[in-house]
Amino acid sequence: MSFLSEPAPTPRVRALYDADVRDYGYVMNLNRAWAHHPDAHDALFELLGAVARQGGLTMRDRGILVTACAATLGDSYCSLAWGRKLSEEADPELAAAVLAGSDERLSDSERAMARWARQVARDPNGATADDVQALRDAGHDDARIFAITTFVALRMAFSTVNDALGSEPDDELRESAPDAVRDVVTWGR
Structure with missing residues (x-):
């Protein structure tokens, strides 16, 4: 599940777990780790939501950004969770392609976002003004570029905590992912 033991069952921990059961039908392994600081979990997701709204990021946009970022990070x-979500917004083959690093089925705007998410995840210090200009050329203004970048960076923070603390994908999550997504995700735990 994770490298941490479960915290004492406080009302805040129970609320986090109850939300998982309500939304997913089970308590997610990663939230057993985040239960050590439920307020940090909630604040992070409030900020992610605010950034996504400010940037006008649709669920499909978020799916592309997270799958490109998560696959790059390993x-x-x-990758499984958002591969499933992107499959619902598009189709399993598109989600599997983005996870595998292929953007052929994406629009120019989406392709620029996926490339940028991979750049930010792989080497943010290697980003150039030309990389940002490619986003502008694909139709993103500076406010949206800021939102896309911040969204990816916050998702990286979430992934880093989960990965460093050994949160393994839930059996239920693996089973709910489409075959095409499950087949391509060969990295991580």
Whole structure:
């Protein structure tokens, strides 16, 4: 499940677990780790939501950003979870392609976002003004570029905590991911 033991069952921990059961039908392994600081979990997701709204990021946009980022980081948990979500917004083959690093089925705008998410995840210090200009050329203004970048960086923080603390993808999560997504996610735990 994770390298940490479960925290004492406080009302905040129970609320986090109850939300998982309500939303997913089970308590996610990663939230057993985040239960050590439920307020940090909630604050992070409030900020992610605010950034996504400010940037006008659709669920499909978020799916592309997270799958491109998670695959680059080698995060199997988020790759499976968001591969499933992107499959619902598009189709399993598109989600599997983005996870595998192929953007052929994406629009120019989406292709630029996926490339940028991989750049930010792989080597943020290697980003150039030309990389940002490619986002502008694909139709993203500076406010949206800031939102995309911040969204990816916050997702990296979430992935880093989960991965470093050994959160393994849940059996239920693996089973719910489409075959095409499950087949391509060969990295991580």
